[in-house]
Amino acid sequence: MKKTYKIEVDCANCANKMEDAARGTSGVKEVTVNFMTQKMIVDFAEGADAAAVMKNVLSACKKVEEDCEIYL
Amino acid sequence: MTKKQKKMLVRILVAAALMLILRFVPLPLSGIPMFLLWLIPYLIIGHDILRKAWKGILNRQVFDENFLMAVATLGALAIGLLKTGDYDEAVAVMLFYQIGELFQSYAVGKSRRNISELMDIRPDYANIEQDGELVRVDPDEVEIGTLITVKPGEKIPIDGIVEDGESSLNTSALTGESVPRDVRPGDEVISGCINMSGLLLIRTTKAFGESTVSKVLDLVENASSRKSRSENFIARFARYYTPVVVFSAAALALLPPLVRLVLGQAPDWGAWIYRALTFLVISCPCALVISIPLSFFAGIGGAGKAGILIKGSNYLEALANTGTVVFDKTGTLTMGVFDVVDIHHSELDRETMLEYAALAESASSHPIAVSIRKAWGKPIDMARVSKVEEIGGNGVVVEIDGKQVAAGNSRLMRHLGIEPIECHSAGTIVHMAIGSKYAGHIVISDVIKPDAVEAIAALKRTGVRSTVMLTGDGPSAAAQVAEVLGIDRVHSDLLPGDKVDKVEELLSGKKSGETLAFVGDGINDAPVLSRADLGIAMGAMGSDAAIEAADVVLMDDDPLKVSKAIRIARKCMRIVRENIVFALGVKLACLVLGALGIANMWLAVFADVGVMILAVLNAIRALFVQKL
Numbered sequence: 001m002k003k004t005y006k007i008e009v010d011c012a013n014c015a016n017k018m019e020d021a022a023r024g025t026s027g028v029k030e031v032t033v034n035f036m037t038q039k040m041i042v043d044f045a046e047g048a049d050a051a052a053v054m055k056n057v058l059s060a061c062k063k064v065e066e067d068c069e070i071y072l
Numbered sequence: 073m074t075k076k077q078k079k080m081l082v083r084i085l086v087a088a089a090l091m092l093i094l095r096f097v098p099l100p101l102s103g104i105p106m107f108l109l110w111l112i113p114y115l116i117i118g119h120d121i122l123r124k125a126w127k128g129i130l131n132r133q134v135f136d137e138n139f140l141m142a143v144a145t146l147g148a149l150a151i152g153l154l155k156t157g158d159y160d161e162a163v164a165v166m167l168f169y170q171i172g173e174l175f176q177s178y179a180v181g182k183s184r185r186n187i188s189e190l191m192d193i194r195p196d197y198a199n200i201e202q203d204g205e206l207v208r209v210d211p212d213e214v215e216i217g218t219l220i221t222v223k224p225g226e227k228i229p230i231d232g233i234v235e236d237g238e239s240s241l242n243t244s245a246l247t248g249e250s251v252p253r254d255v256r257p258g259d260e261v262i263s264g265c266i267n268m269s270g271l272l273l274i275r276t277t278k279a280f281g282e283s284t285v286s287k288v289l290d291l292v293e294n295a296s297s298r299k300s301r302s303e304n305f306i307a308r309f310a311r312y313y314t315p316v317v318v319f320s321a322a323a324l325a326l327l328p329p330l331v332r333l334v335l336g337q338a339p340d341w342g343a344w345i346y347r348a349l350t351f352l353v354i355s356c357p358c359a360l361v362i363s364i365p366l367s368f369f370a371g372i373g374g375a376g377k378a379g380i381l382i383k384g385s386n387y388l389e390a391l392a393n394t395g396t397v398v399f400d401k402t403g404t405l406t407m408g409v410f411d412v413v414d415i416h417h418s419e420l421d422r423e424t425m426l427e428y429a430a431l432a433e434s435a436s437s438h439p440i441a442v443s444i445r446k447a448w449g450k451p452i453d454m455a456r457v458s459k460v461e462e463i464g465g466n467g468v469v470v471e472i473d474g475k476q477v478a479a480g481n482s483r484l485m486r487h488l489g490i491e492p493i494e495c496h497s498a499g500t501i502v503h504m505a506i507g508s509k510y511a512g513h514i515v516i517s518d519v520i521k522p523d524a525v526e527a528i529a530a531l532k533r534t535g536v537r538s539t540v541m542l543t544g545d546g547p548s549a550a551a552q553v554a555e556v557l558g559i560d561r562v563h564s565d566l567l568p569g570d571k572v573d574k575v576e577e578l579l580s581g582k583k584s585g586e587t588l589a590f591v592g593d594g595i596n597d598a599p600v601l602s603r604a605d606l607g608i609a610m611g612a613m614g615s616d617a618a619i620e621a622a623d624v625v626l627m628d629d630d631p632l633k634v635s636k637a638i639r640i641a642r643k644c645m646r647i648v649r650e651n652i653v654f655a656l657g658v659k660l661a662c663l664v665l666g667a668l669g670i671a672n673m674w675l676a677v678f679a680d681v682g683v684m685i686l687a688v689l690n691a692i693r694a695l696f697v698q699k700l
Binding site: 038 | 299
């Protein structure tokens with residue numbers, strides 16, 4: 001299952017860091033952060049609860065880049 | 073500017089003013105009080121960096137640019153306090169770093185908005201009539217089969233058919249084509265076009281989400297999410313680069329003084345630590361990390377404006393490396409509109425021959441069949457036709473008025489045990505047999521597109537090594553067309569299924585590192601489009617299958633766009649390479665100068681910010697593709 005989220009992040013390197021952080025979150029199969037369109041496209045693992053996973057993704061991203069925002 | 077950016081601007085101005093005062097107004101202070109005074113502008117400009125660096129350490133994300141800046145400036149402050157009494161460098165480094173960050177977020181935000189606006193063809197509303205009044209509704213809520221009104225100057229929100237009204241449409245947002253298209257009742261219209269002159273009443277045939285404009289937008293928005301090799305390279309590079317620089321800096325601060333101690337010289341700790349700090353300032357990889365995706369984004373945006381949709385940065389990269397272009401003849405190099413040119417070796421008169429042919433082909437939607445029915449030009453009485461048997465790719469065998477009639481290529485004739493008379497005219501030959509007797513053949517010719525010759529020549533000029541044409545036509549007809557067009561190689565007599573095999577064969581024979589692009593008209597060639605390195609679908613307005621299967625979609629069917637797409641991709645890749653070489657080159661030069669003690673922190677921070685600004689400006693150049 002793929003979902004797209006609107007995000008806010010200031011610098012391209014921070015976007016890369018967010019991508020890494022999100023990829024390391026359990027329940028996330030694959031993720032792409034598009035800095036240019038300010039979007040995060042998350043492909044969830046089989047049977048994962050998107051809302052719960054995204055909460056973890058958000059806190060993982062906040063850890064690496066405190067200024068970022070994901071609109072859930 | 074956003075609120076965040078404005079706040080940063082104020083901080084920069086205040087800190088800069090304070091710094092100038094402290095630098096040039098002679099104050100009767102020194103030592104600790106002076107240090108505390110300098111701390112004011114330093115903290116105004118750098119407090120968030122320090123906080124982020126601290127949080128980074130707590131979260132074990134040590135090696136980011138905040139950490140680098142914090143260490144470098146704190147180190148400079150410490151040197152000032154202990155030795156020199158100069159603090160301006162530390163404040164200046166922080167100041168310029170923040171100016172750079174501000175510029176970056178402003179420039180990138182602005183170009184992002186510009187590019188998105190360029191491609192913003194999303195209609196905001198649809199007009200429908202309710203109780204005799206025209207009301208604006210969300211296009212998402214309009215059901216299929218609803219009548220919508222489009223006034224002059226408005227965008228057509230949903231695909232449909234004109235019920236009433238005549239007008240001309242500006243399709244440039246979708247096709248890059250500036251000549252308007254005239255429409256009248258009965259014509260199909262595509263969402264995203266702008267109605268220029270008259271009021272149109274349109275019966276919708278699709279839901280908004282399925283309409284052309286939604287599909288195209290979806291495609292464009294997701295395009296830069298597929299990352300190219302260069303982008304992945306930069307992301308990986310940034311991951312290793314920063315730690316390497318930090319460790320080099322540590323080595324630079326510790327090793328030379330220790331060596332000097334061992335050699336019995338003065339260790340000169342201050343100078344070496346200063347050099348190490350300079351090293352840290354240079355090390356931020358941001359110029360690189362920002363300019364590469366921005367270049368791709370601008371390139372894809374520019375191509376989109378020219379009516380060329382590229383589905384991802386990786387395809388842009390592949391496009392730039394195109395060495396072989398394979399055309400599926402019909403619909404790409406030729407119009408796909410056939411005309412009956414002649415009838416040979418027939419004992420029957422022209423009318424009867426065409427009548428039989430039209431009846432035999434009455435059930436087929438193949439362009440050849442359509443052209444035969446058009447040439448016959450009279451209504452077809454389907455009741456006379458029975459026992460229709462299609463023999464895939466070869467033709468049909470039917471019964472007309474109880475007589476067996478076969479229409480198809482020479483293979484079909486031989487299959488039926490009838491020896492056809494070969495034809496030497498260019499075009500597609502439909503052999504006919506009535507009963508078991510050969511009845512002659514119809515010559516049908518496809519019209520070569522006016523720009524096809526120029527398109528092939530343009531491909532050669534762009535450096536495409538080989539052009540190949542695939543066709544179902546016979547060898548002589550195919551060779552003739554190829555010669556007119558200047559195509560290098562032709563494979564003729566192909567059934568639709570053979571095209572995949574042919575492309576596989578070509579794929580295995582090409583040079584590695586080169587791209588094989590397949591250009592098709594999007595009808596019947598989806599498997600080939602996805603099998604080739606790069607599938608280019610032509611004239612895709614409305615054809616969903618082609619948009620899905622292709623990697624590059626040309627919104628109109630002008631074959632010249634193929635070479636234009638390649639040139640756009642080349643320009644974009646050139647800019648990407650320029651930025652990589654330029655940014656890395658300047659950084660390396662500064663690192664060397666810093667290690668040797670020639671470059672000071674001022675130079676380092678100027679180099680950092682300057683490179684980034686130039687790289688961003690260079691990246692934006694990829695957007696301008698009009699003259700290519």
